[in-house]
Amino acid sequence: MHVEKPINPWLRQALELGPPILFFLAYMRFQDVTWTIGGRDYDGFILVTAGFVPLLLLSMAVLWKLTGKVSRLQVFTAVMVIVFGGLTVWLNDERFFKMKTTLVYGFFAVTLGIGLLRGQGWLKVLMGEMLPMSDRGWLILSRRLAMAFAAMAVANEAVWRTQSTEFWVTFETFGLPAFLFVAFMSQAKLIERESLSAGGDDPDDQGGAA
Incomplete structure (x- = not known):
């Protein structure tokens, strides 16, 4: 059975809760901003979502590197974020x-x-x-x-x-x-x-x- 390596609990909390909190802070900052990219207008929510997906994957990669283990729930959630975050950005919806x-x-x-x-x-x-x-x-x-x-x-x-x-x-x-x-x-x-x-x-x- 694979044993998870212990890490500082505060660091774990930062890796698990950091991405959604940063998403919230970024949205509060950029919600009224519109970017024009490739001739299409993207509002703050779309661009913040585009940044949230790689941030979540990075935090999971660091957590896996430090502990040697990622839960099935985290993997499933990450897949859903990638799929629906990608659709959000791609379709601008x-x-x-x-x-x-x-x-x-x-x-x-x-x-x-x-x-x-x-x-x-x-x-x-x-x-x-x-x-x-x-x-x-x-x-x-x-x-x-x-x-x-x-x-x-x-x-x-x-x-x-x-x-x-x-x-x-x-x-x-x-x-x-x-x-x-x-x-x-x-x-x-x-x-x-x-x-x-x-x-x-x-x-x-x-x-x-x-």
Whole structure:
């Protein structure tokens, strides 16, 4: 099993949170600026998106270099950013980048939902090394986070279709991550109760309360 090399937690946070925060700051600075390139006009959102894609890839490359490991979630998110960021710039249409967030969270919700239909908590595949819990605990956590991801997908879709781009950028950068953080931290009691070190292993009990 490949072991991730430890790095300074502040450096990890900077690499993971730096790109979206810089995207927010750059948009706030250049939102009212228009560039003409090759005879086409591009507003601030389009140009900032064009800069965000390589910045995100660079931060992931540095994280991989330092730790020797990049999670599947990070790879999937990067692919979605490249595809929809590329479409945004190529077609000069900011809607594609806004839809990306809906599709990412929707994908997580659907994927976890498929696992739940099979009676499995698929979060264990991604986080099992960090949180040793019983299968019952993973099933419950997968169910709860699937609902959280679904709510985030719906919220993003509603916000980008009804609110200004400035509001959406703020919501995307701070609102959704804060909601996900609170949703995950609210599961502390479940994680403690179902921890293997606390005797929570019960492979025959896949049910549990939601």
